[in-house]
Amino acid sequence: MENLNENGNVQKNFCANCGSELNPNAQFCGNCGAPVQKAEVQQPANVQPTYNQTNTNNNFTNNIPPEYQPISMWGYFGYELLFSIPCVGFILLLVFSFGGTKNQNLRNFARSYFCYMILVAVLAFIFILIFGGIGAFTGSMYSNLY
Numbered sequence: 433m434e435n436l437n438e439n440g441n442v443q444k445n446f447c448a449n450c451g452s453e454l455n456p457n458a459q460f461c462g463n464c465g466a467p468v469q470k471a472e473v474q475q476p477a478n479v480q481p482t483y484n485q486t487n488t489n490n491n492f493t494n495n496i497p498p499e500y501q502p503i504s505m506w507g508y509f510g511y512e513l514l515f516s517i518p519c520v521g522f523i524l525l526l527v528f529s530f531g532g533t534k535n536q537n538l539r540n541f542a543r544s545y546f547c548y549m550i551l552v553a554v555l556a557f558i559f560i561l562i563f564g565g566i567g568a569f570t571g572s573m574y575s576n577l578y
């Protein structure tokens with residue numbers, strides 16, 4: 433039997449004490465009788481670092497760069513309140529939407545809120561047109577009656 437090292441070559445062991453060649457499975461040196469410690473000597477130096485799984489889970493949000501830090505539920509709620517302030521909120525919305533913040537989550541949230549506000553404004557405009565039109569129509573009818 434031959435011991436193979438990582439490269440697939442025949443591995444030759446030498447006595448740590450006297451330096452003579454050893455049999456692959458020898459427990460003791462045939463020359464001087466010193467015990468062979470090949471198991472400890474042949475261990476690879478670069479062992480994969482072991483890390484604690486629960487520890488990495490706890491530190492997960494701390495390892496995220498600031499651009500991708502998640503916003504908490506209350507964070508979203510706070511920004512929503514902020515954006516719903518007339519004029520000031522809309523300015524903040526524009527600032528966050530167009531590069532005012534490094535945080536991707538906040539930017540996307542601001543953009544989605546911006547689209548939502550446009551949608552609401554368009555719907556409100558349509559409602560005003562419809563009901564305003566009806567109001568004008570009925571108003572003209574009433575004015576014709578009198």
Ligand SMILES: [Zn+2]
Pocket residue numbers: 447448449450451452461462463464465466
């Ligand atoms: Zn020896």
